[in-house]
Amino acid sequence: MTPDDLREEMEKALRGWDVDYVEVRIDETTSTRIVYRGRDLEEIGRSRSFGGNVRALYRGGWGFVSFNDPRDLRRRVEQAVAQARFVGREKSHLAEVEPVVAIVPLEVGKDPRLVPLARKKELLDQYNELIWSTPGVSSSNIFYSDAHKRVLFASSEGAFVQQERIDVTVRIGATARRNGDVQQASVSLGALNDYSFVETLHDEVQRVARRAVELLDAPYVKPGVYPVVLDPILAGVFCHEAFGHLSEADHIYENERLRELMVLGRRFGQPVLNIVDGAAVPGLRGSYRYDDEGVPAQKTYLIKEGVLVGRLHSRETAGKMGERPTGNARALDYRFPPIVRMTNTYIEPGDATFEQLIADIKEGVYACNWYGGTTSMEMFTFSAGEAYMIRNGRVAELLRPVKLTGNVFETLMNIDGIGRDLAFNQGGGCGKAGQMPLPVSNGSPHIRIRQCVVGER
Amino acid sequence: MLEELIDVALRRGAQEAEAFYSEVEETPVLFEANRLKQLNGRQVSGVALRVIVDGRLGAASSSRPGDVEGLVEMALEAAPYGPEAHFSFPAEDGYPQVETYDVAVEAFPLDDMVHLGQSLIDAVRRQQPELVCDASVRKAIHRVVGLNSNGGSFQYRRTIFSVGVHGTLVRGTDMLFVGDSQASCQAIRDGSAVVGEVLRQLRWAERTARVATGEMPVVFTPQGVAGALLGPLATAFSGRMVHQGQSPLAGRLGERLYDRRFSLWDDPTLPYRTGSRICDDEGVASRRLPLVEEGVVRHFLYDLQTAGMAGAEPTGHGSRGPGGQVGISPSCLVFSEGEMGLEELVREVGEGLVVEQLMGAGQGNVLGGDFSGNVLLGYKIEGGEVVGRVKDTVVAGNVHRLLAEALLALGRGRWVGGSLYVPPIAFARLSVAAKG
Numbered sequence: 043m044t045p046d047d048l049r050e051e052m053e054k055a056l057r058g059w060d061v062d063y064v065e066v067r068i069d070e071t072t073s074t075r076i077v078y079r080g081r082d083l084e085e086i087g088r089s090r091s092f093g094g095n096v097r098a099l100y101r102g103g104w105g106f107v108s109f110n111d112p113r114d115l116r117r118r119v120e121q122a123v124a125q126a127r128f129v130g131r132e133k134s135h136l137a138e139v140e141p142v143v144a145i146v147p148l149e150v151g152k153d154p155r156l157v158p159l160a161r162k163k164e165l166l167d168q169y170n171e172l173i174w175s176t177p178g179v180s181s182s183n184i185f186y187s188d189a190h191k192r193v194l195f196a197s198s199e200g201a202f203v204q205q206e207r208i209d210v211t212v213r214i215g216a217t218a219r220r221n222g223d224v225q226q227a228s229v230s231l232g233a234l235n236d237y238s239f240v241e242t243l244h245d246e247v248q249r250v251a252r253r254a255v256e257l258l259d260a261p262y263v264k265p266g267v268y269p270v271v272l273d274p275i276l277a278g279v280f281c282h283e284a285f286g287h288l289s290e291a292d293h294i295y296e297n298e299r300l301r302e303l304m305v306l307g308r309r310f311g312q313p314v315l316n317i318v319d320g321a322a323v324p325g326l327r328g329s330y331r332y333d334d335e336g337v338p339a340q341k342t343y344l345i346k347e348g349v350l351v352g353r354l355h356s357r358e359t360a361g362k363m364g365e366r367p368t369g370n371a372r373a374l375d376y377r378f379p380p381i382v383r384m385t386n387t388y389i390e391p392g393d394a395t396f397e398q399l400i401a402d403i404k405e406g407v408y409a410c411n412w413y414g415g416t417t418s419m420e421m422f423t424f425s426a427g428e429a430y431m432i433r434n435g436r437v438a439e440l441l442r443p444v445k446l447t448g449n450v451f452e453t454l455m456n457i458d459g460i461g462r463d464l465a466f467n468q469g470g471g472c473g474k475a476g477q478m479p480l481p482v483s484n485g486s487p488h489i490r491i492r493q494c495v496v497g498e499r
Numbered sequence: 500m501l502e503e504l505i506d507v508a509l510r511r512g513a514q515e516a517e518a519f520y521s522e523v524e525e526t527p528v529l530f531e532a533n534r535l536k537q538l539n540g541r542q543v544s545g546v547a548l549r550v551i552v553d554g555r556l557g558a559a560s561s562s563r564p565g566d567v568e569g570l571v572e573m574a575l576e577a578a579p580y581g582p583e584a585h586f587s588f589p590a591e592d593g594y595p596q597v598e599t600y601d602v603a604v605e606a607f608p609l610d611d612m613v614h615l616g617q618s619l620i621d622a623v624r625r626q627q628p629e630l631v632c633d634a635s636v637r638k639a640i641h642r643v644v645g646l647n648s649n650g651g652s653f654q655y656r657r658t659i660f661s662v663g664v665h666g667t668l669v670r671g672t673d674m675l676f677v678g679d680s681q682a683s684c685q686a687i688r689d690g691s692a693v694v695g696e697v698l699r700q701l702r703w704a705e706r707t708a709r710v711a712t713g714e715m716p717v718v719f720t721p722q723g724v725a726g727a728l729l730g731p732l733a734t735a736f737s738g739r740m741v742h743q744g745q746s747p748l749a750g751r752l753g754e755r756l757y758d759r760r761f762s763l764w765d766d767p768t769l770p771y772r773t774g775s776r777i778c779d780d781e782g783v784a785s786r787r788l789p790l791v792e793e794g795v796v797r798h799f800l801y802d803l804q805t806a807g808m809a810g811a812e813p814t815g816h817g818s819r820g821p822g823g824q825v826g827i828s829p830s831c832l833v834f835s836e837g838e839m840g841l842e843e844l845v846r847e848v849g850e851g852l853v854v855e856q857l858m859g860a861g862q863g864n865v866l867g868g869d870f871s872g873n874v875l876l877g878y879k880i881e882g883g884e885v886v887g888r889v890k891d892t893v894v895a896g897n898v899h900r901l902l903a904e905a906l907l908a909l910g911r912g913r914w915v916g917g918s919l920y921v922p923p924i925a926f927a928r929l930s931v932a933a934k935g
Contacts (some may be wrong), residue, residue, distance in 0.1 A: 087823070106540070107542075129537065180744070415859070417858075418873075
């Protein structure tokens with residue numbers, strides 16, 4: 043079936059149901075993945091995922107049906123409607139939005155679908171060879187993927203949205219080993235609708251390989267509390283993990299205590315701190331025109347001058363909290379209902395130079411790059427891929443990778459310096475409620491945290 | 500459709516071909532903020548095709564119904580650039596009998612699922628009314644069919660039933676997270692085991708306590724073992740990590756590397772576990788595989804390709820990812836156990852820390868067995884009793900070293916998450932750092 047046929051079927055299937063709301067989403071993703079582990083190419087594969095779902099709302103209860111076969115769509119709608127009616131006992135809250143009808147054209151730079159598989163493999167072979175030609179490297183891993191996705195969405199309110207995107211991601215890692223000591227370095231990169239960055243990674247790959255080897259000779263940090271400066275990548279991840287998830291309204295809207303904690307107007311940081319999320323910021327991994335409920339993308343201030351001023355919503359959380367929807371309802375694919383997710387989350391630039399940020403730090407840690415991290419809303423832990431001591435206002439010796447941990451609220455308050463060099467990390471994927479990896483980007487300039495617990499990784 | 504796929508692939512020039520079909524029909528009943536919120540019906544399926552052309556492996560997968568042409572074309576396109584195939588698809592078609600299907604799961608009424616879920620929430624909130632709970636009750640039917648051009652053929656059905664409840668308690672900026680879940684191929688009618696675990700967590704977390712920084716005895720609850728220790732431990736037994744020399748166990752088969760009381764095996768033939776199956780996703784027959792016997796390293800886990808590269812026997816641990824790609828993963832891991840229950844173990848230890856949930860596990864040199872993290876849920880032991888919940892506490896260690904040198908006692912095991920049988924484990928000393 044062509045998209046036009048599907049649209050007709052979807053709109054037909056949605057007519058005439060006695061529920062508060064019902065929607066159909068159908069998506070198709072065609073992807074290529076190439077994986078190296080060590081010297082060997084481990085996998086080269088192509089896949090196509092095709093399927094759809096129906097979501098129905100009746101008196102506050104949801105029904106959700108997912109499937110692969112798009113025929114007999116009306117029967118699927120009937121199932122979801124019956125489920126919603128079985129569950130619904132209260133009142134539906136869905137923030138009002140103007141139903142959008144839009145077919146969004148794909149604006150693509152270099153299209154990975156037009157690059158022959160042979161050419162992609164040749165390039166990755168070069169990168170793998172570059173890693174292995176670095177003395178001291180004991181292993182490598184490379185993950186490449188490109189995926190084209192087309193999503194069709196229609197609702198009982200008359201919305202219809204057709205959107206396409208191409209996600210390109212590359213992760214490159216090197217391992218060095220000496221006498222049972224193992225060190226790793228890696229980089230994750232990505233882009234929306236453009237393959238070209240993949241072609242120019244030679245220097246980056248070499249840097250990663252050398253870094254893994256250098257780490258074998260680096261000293262451990264002396265665990266303790268330090269002033270810490272984060273590079274844009276790590277600061278972006280901090281912003282996403284430690285604060286972003288807290289601002290997702292689905293965590294809050296049904297929990298009275300959390301609503302009190304996350305009340306708008308509450309001070310979370312110093313006046314220099316401004317945090318934004320928005321899919322309307324164009325050209326990034328988390329960018330789109332409409333979310334998976336057909337709500338136009340926006341740019342939402344979460345923290346302005348240190349004060350909580352907004353949060354991320356689906357139509358339901360916005361409706362329930364009496365706030366405006368922000369276009370943050372996203373689904374990984376047809377197997378899942380849309381839930382509140384981040385898009386492009388970043389700390390806005392201030393006016394400090396990097397030199398100014400570290401100038402009055404006598405002994406501190408400069409932590410860069412991202413290795414991993416999680417948050418429990420209250421506490422966070424994340425690891426830096428690279429770290430250096432800061433001594434007397436200067437970046438000093440390379441350290442073994444460090445781990446930063448602490449209380450989210452205290453740490454946000456402790457951010458007291460913000461650089462002017464905003465940069466985005468596009469290599470990440472976010473996970474929530476089993477939906478992973480969802481394309482997002484995180485960004486920040488260099489930031490300074492007055493004090494933070496730093497440990498060995 | 501699978502026969503057709505293989506025929507078309509062979510006709511278009513593949514020397515060998517293998518097709519794999521899997522289907523899941525799942526009905527989750529989901530509760531949010533203490534009440535029923537959502538009912539789902541998931542019916543998804545997919546087909547994966549692998550071909551060997553001139554000794555090279557091409558792979559493709561599709562969830563588009565009837566996509567024979569697309570699949571063959573994608574797999575053949577990938578093959579010339581694919582990895583060298585170090586195996587042939589197995590010709591087996593005789594498999595052990597393994598119980599994985601319970602008709603009662605399929606027949607389990609929706610109303611009863613709703614009642615079960617609500618009863619979990621109610622039981623937990625009777626003890627702590629301020630708790631905001633999410634819960635889920637799920638039933639699912641999996642169907643798996645595999646076929647290859649060398650005559651290999653398998654199919655089986657598996658039912659899965661799971662229940663879980665998770666609660667959050669917020670006081671100011673202080674947050675407590677408790678929860679437990681249980682899964683089986685058989686219908687679960689009684690949620691009291693799950694409720695009992697959560698009530699214990701609540702009881703133990705009722706008060707707060709502080710530990711001092713230093714080395715101390717630490718008890719990992721079964722959930723703690725599963726969450727914090729299993730990842731770094733299991734990675735070391737992956738045949739791929741061993742073959743690449745990344746596992747610290749590489750080259751050490753037959754050596755006693757752990758305490759004699761520690762044994763570990765993988766057993767997909769156990770009845771009604773969520774990882775039970777007659778064969779793996781490549782058609783290699785299931786069998787009970789000892790990984791560690793009384794401290795001695797006995798086997799590693801292999802899929803076909805890695806076994807071929809390493810010159811080892813395939814062990815039946817090829818497992819398909821969502822894109823149809825084959826990786827290595829355990830089926831049902833079973834730890835050796837002791838006599839003592841968790842509370843007795845705490846008494847035995849006397850002074851120290853209990854770890855139930857660790858945050859930030861999975862970072863660091865996981866390949867080498869390191870783990871570390873913030874204690875998300877953990878308790879202080881004083882005078883043989885749990886005296887309260889600890890916060891702002893970080894633990895770090897190496898799972899291989901702990902199991903070799905610091906094992907104090909293994910307690911009585913239980914199933915965690917359906918396919919993992921783990922005891923609580925007490926270690927004599929672990930490095931603990933506490934703030935303030």
